[in-house]
Amino acid sequence: MAGALGLKLAGPRHYKTRTVNDPFIGDGTSEATANDINRALYLYVVACLINAMWVAAIAMVRFSGN
Numbered sequence: 109m110a111g112a113l114g115l116k117l118a119g120p121r122h123y124k125t126r127t128v129n130d131p132f133i134g135d136g137t138s139e140a141t142a143n144d145i146n147r148a149l150y151l152y153v154v155a156c157l158i159n160a161m162w163v164a165a166i167a168m169v170r171f172s173g174n
Contacts, residue, residue, distance in 0.1 A: 110134030112151055113144055 110117040114136035121128045132138070 109148060109151070110136070113147055115140055115144060 109115075110133045114134075116132045116134045116136050116138040118130050119132040119138065120130065
């Protein structure tokens, strides 16, 4: 998702009691905006629809009248 949106996710984080030095995921910007959230939701819906089409196609083949 990070690569598809051009974002850099995760990475080092600082908490009150400790610092987490995880690597970044993706090569884009680390500043996500509301527009990035909308793009992520759109991508998610498209992926779900593609998955539903595959499931329907497999079900049609599997349960055809053979």
